[in-house]
Amino acid sequence: MPQKQKTILQAKSILKKFPGVIALKNVDLELYAGEIYSLCGENGAGKSTLIKILSGIYPAGSYQGDLFLDQKKMSFQNLKDAEKSGIAVIYQELALVEEMTVAENIFLGSEPSSWGLINWDHIYQQAQKVLEQFGLSIDPSAKLGSLGVGQQQLVEIVKALRKNSRILILDEPTSALSETEVAILLQILLDLRKKGISCIYISHKLDEVFAISDRITVLRDGESIVTLEAKKTSKEEIIRHMVGREITNLFPREKSPLGGILLEAKNLYVLDNRGEEILKNISFQVRSGEVLGLGGLMGAGRTELLMHIFGAAGQRKSGSIFLQEEELKNHNPAQSIKKGLVLVSEDRKIYGLVLEQSIGFNMSLSSLEQFSFRGFINQDQEFQKNQEYFQFLQVKAPGLDSFVETLSGGNQQKVVLGKALMTNPKVVFLDEPTRGIDVGAKLEVYHLMNRLTSEGYAVVLVSSELPELMGMSDRIIMLSEGRIGGTFTQAEATQEKLIAAAMEQKEPIEDAK
Amino acid sequence: MQNKLSVRDFSMAISLALIWLFFALLNPNFLTSRNISILVIELSITAILALGMLLVILPGHIDLSVGSGVGLFGGVASVLVFHHNWPSPLAMTVSLVIAITVWYLMGTLVIKQKIPAFIITLGGLLIFKGVFWLVIKNSTVPVTHGTERNFYSLLTTYYIPPLIGYILGALVIGSIAYTYCFTRKRRQSYGFNVESAEVTFMKLFVGGQFIFLFILVTNQYRGIPLPVVILGAVALFVYILTQHTPFGRHLYAIGGNEKAALISGIPVDRVVIHAFAIMGCIVAITGFMQTAYSGASTTTVGDLMELDAIAACVIGGTSLKGGRGSVIGVIFGALIMASLLNGMTLMAISPEIKFIARGGVLTLAVWMDVKLNTD
Numbered sequence: 039m040p041q042k043q044k045t046i047l048q049a050k051s052i053l054k055k056f057p058g059v060i061a062l063k064n065v066d067l068e069l070y071a072g073e074i075y076s077l078c079g080e081n082g083a084g085k086s087t088l089i090k091i092l093s094g095i096y097p098a099g100s101y102q103g104d105l106f107l108d109q110k111k112m113s114f115q116n117l118k119d120a121e122k123s124g125i126a127v128i129y130q131e132l133a134l135v136e137e138m139t140v141a142e143n144i145f146l147g148s149e150p151s152s153w154g155l156i157n158w159d160h161i162y163q164q165a166q167k168v169l170e171q172f173g174l175s176i177d178p179s180a181k182l183g184s185l186g187v188g189q190q191q192l193v194e195i196v197k198a199l200r201k202n203s204r205i206l207i208l209d210e211p212t213s214a215l216s217e218t219e220v221a222i223l224l225q226i227l228l229d230l231r232k233k234g235i236s237c238i239y240i241s242h243k244l245d246e247v248f249a250i251s252d253r254i255t256v257l258r259d260g261e262s263i264v265t266l267e268a269k270k271t272s273k274e275e276i277i278r279h280m281v282g283r284e285i286t287n288l289f290p291r292e293k294s295p296l297g298g299i300l301l302e303a304k305n306l307y308v309l310d311n312r313g314e315e316i317l318k319n320i321s322f323q324v325r326s327g328e329v330l331g332l333g334g335l336m337g338a339g340r341t342e343l344l345m346h347i348f349g350a351a352g353q354r355k356s357g358s359i360f361l362q363e364e365e366l367k368n369h370n371p372a373q374s375i376k377k378g379l380v381l382v383s384e385d386r387k388i389y390g391l392v393l394e395q396s397i398g399f400n401m402s403l404s405s406l407e408q409f410s411f412r413g414f415i416n417q418d419q420e421f422q423k424n425q426e427y428f429q430f431l432q433v434k435a436p437g438l439d440s441f442v443e444t445l446s447g448g449n450q451q452k453v454v455l456g457k458a459l460m461t462n463p464k465v466v467f468l469d470e471p472t473r474g475i476d477v478g479a480k481l482e483v484y485h486l487m488n489r490l491t492s493e494g495y496a497v498v499l500v501s502s503e504l505p506e507l508m509g510m511s512d513r514i515i516m517l518s519e520g521r522i523g524g525t526f527t528q529a530e531a532t533q534e535k536l537i538a539a540a541m542e543q544k545e546p547i548e549d550a551k
Numbered sequence: 552m553q554n555k556l557s558v559r560d561f562s563m564a565i566s567l568a569l570i571w572l573f574f575a576l577l578n579p580n581f582l583t584s585r586n587i588s589i590l591v592i593e594l595s596i597t598a599i600l601a602l603g604m605l606l607v608i609l610p611g612h613i614d615l616s617v618g619s620g621v622g623l624f625g626g627v628a629s630v631l632v633f634h635h636n637w638p639s640p641l642a643m644t645v646s647l648v649i650a651i652t653v654w655y656l657m658g659t660l661v662i663k664q665k666i667p668a669f670i671i672t673l674g675g676l677l678i679f680k681g682v683f684w685l686v687i688k689n690s691t692v693p694v695t696h697g698t699e700r701n702f703y704s705l706l707t708t709y710y711i712p713p714l715i716g717y718i719l720g721a722l723v724i725g726s727i728a729y730t731y732c733f734t735r736k737r738r739q740s741y742g743f744n745v746e747s748a749e750v751t752f753m754k755l756f757v758g759g760q761f762i763f764l765f766i767l768v769t770n771q772y773r774g775i776p777l778p779v780v781i782l783g784a785v786a787l788f789v790y791i792l793t794q795h796t797p798f799g800r801h802l803y804a805i806g807g808n809e810k811a812a813l814i815s816g817i818p819v820d821r822v823v824i825h826a827f828a829i830m831g832c833i834v835a836i837t838g839f840m841q842t843a844y845s846g847a848s849t850t851t852v853g854d855l856m857e858l859d860a861i862a863a864c865v866i867g868g869t870s871l872k873g874g875r876g877s878v879i880g881v882i883f884g885a886l887i888m889a890s891l892l893n894g895m896t897l898m899a900i901s902p903e904i905k906f907i908a909r910g911g912v913l914t915l916a917v918w919m920d921v922k923l924n925t926d
Binding site: 370372 | 737741742743791795796797798800801803804807808810811812813814815816817818874875
């Protein structure tokens, strides 16, 4: 709990309009010194807009209402102004350079120099000092790219706090982190609170929100609906406020009768492009009508497994893959798709969408052959098909010719799903299909999974969120360092068992190779 | 987005009008039917090469070797015709096939060996130049014997007879109007926003007037120059390729997001290699035209043409990162570059100043593009 309830940051009746939309309607926000304050809301509720106002990205004057810092009226013109006043923002996407060292990154943009020359020893020494201050055992001379995403995120936070920030704003900081890394991050935030640093935390993951928050404000459709003390509320209540209606079942899995085996992997050993073994002795089967969950810690090889089976990554050392009893070998994604296997990647911006193109362009991209005749695209057929999926998936956009860039995360995900389903697959790989999308859109994805299995598709679901994995899978395989750490039916699975399987100790190093 | 594009198109049209006005005021010969005929021949050559360049830039690559290639493959055909007495169509076919093969191999190197196209084609620029000079032995090799005419020399000296020109023009206007209305109707049935019937009519009417005026003017000289017809054919080909085939969609997708394209099942490697092969074909065609226009292969044929082609693409709104660009934009870009060069030549401006002016216009155009796209 905040000790003195002293307000340090205050926003009063913020009104922000975009052409045609009101993004924020008279939103008030009050941040106390030394508290962790969470903002919850579905995508498009106005969280990001509010953050951009607080951090000066939308300059004073582009919105109505006032900002006060320590009771003093502020008018930030840009990010730098906000930073100078002690507000630091950490975004979902990292603003770091992978090719540089940790220390270089920490001092990026504010390299201490004398006479225009950088004193490198000083930088490394200082970096070492700040890292220790936060109790992090990260080597300041390590290349950032050599660290895991979680550690990179921590470096980003260190970088932000080095600038003597008093207010830390984190926008979905854990969407790329494993459970252990999340735990470290949350602990750091709690430690910072003790030091009197305030934090505005934005996350779709309510478990995290409840683990650290003092107070929670729910935004819906640009209005602040309610502000509650975390101790006096519940997840259910927050969700109800977020969606404006009661959600009875978060994971509405409806089982379908199982059919024949559609996909089978036998004793797969796979090397990555550096020649290291990333998948070891993986065998599994997926049946028609089944959702197979694939879990594991970051780096356990979940994505690599999907990508390899799909033909997009890794080099097979031994083992075999059968798709509808046909062997897949030295295949590429194009061939996989032709044979009825499709993949929806965890990162829709990098592996899913051509952002500067329209919804229609993206949705039909994998299926152009279907409506091509003698090498020409039949645009009537293409349009009809696109329209069909646009309506089926209830994409919220003015039309098929809207640019994908302008859509919210949930709607972008629907476009990627539409593209995948249009190929008429039999097996669908969903890699973190609900990452970064709101509760309502998540439910729609779950219903879609039910519908797919009821129509005889097989679904392989990769998820870092154990509740989702347990809620939506008929069977769960946990990977641990490239091996199968355990297989569970939905009935057997408990969080403890799954985590234990994911942490399964490495077997003694074999003298193969 | 849509609005900005039209602002951009608008500014391009204005710049073009200003350039024309400028030269027309300074030199009355600029707007004569003779000079217009010359200008459109030069435009055609630049634009055809730029359209090939578009196919390479769309998936995010670049080709610096086309200028040297233009010299080389024009040269190969000239040598076969002049020194070996081959019939010109055969000589040109052989040269064309070699060009396609060479570009196919360059594309393969770029894709399979993962060497950036910038480096491969920079190597190509130097190698082709050297080979070119070896092939023509640093001499002047005419495209035909004496004053004889052959298919090769006619490429840039043949003019469509006036009557056929009018018929051709009517056909073009007719088919454009038909497709335009057809597309408009279809888009309407999809529920897309279409412009009002009045605007469509005005566009077609004005467009038709321009085509008619163009034929009228060129007919006052010798008729529509053949290169314009070749440009029309190449432009139609590239337009259909980029807008109506899976291959074209793939080019845009690869340039927009290569990783997503791969995961979407696009044969990225094959598409890029084929784009290079088509570039090779276009380089050879441009080579024949440019050489025929000069009358002979000399060591300077094709010099800096890669830069004009890239400039035309960029001025026409093509993104060097790939994923954005259009046929009509590229032709506009080429028209700006060709008008500039033609006007300055007409005014006998020294080569030094010509270089500086071309560089200035290119820089200005890109700066404007960036400006219009970020505001």
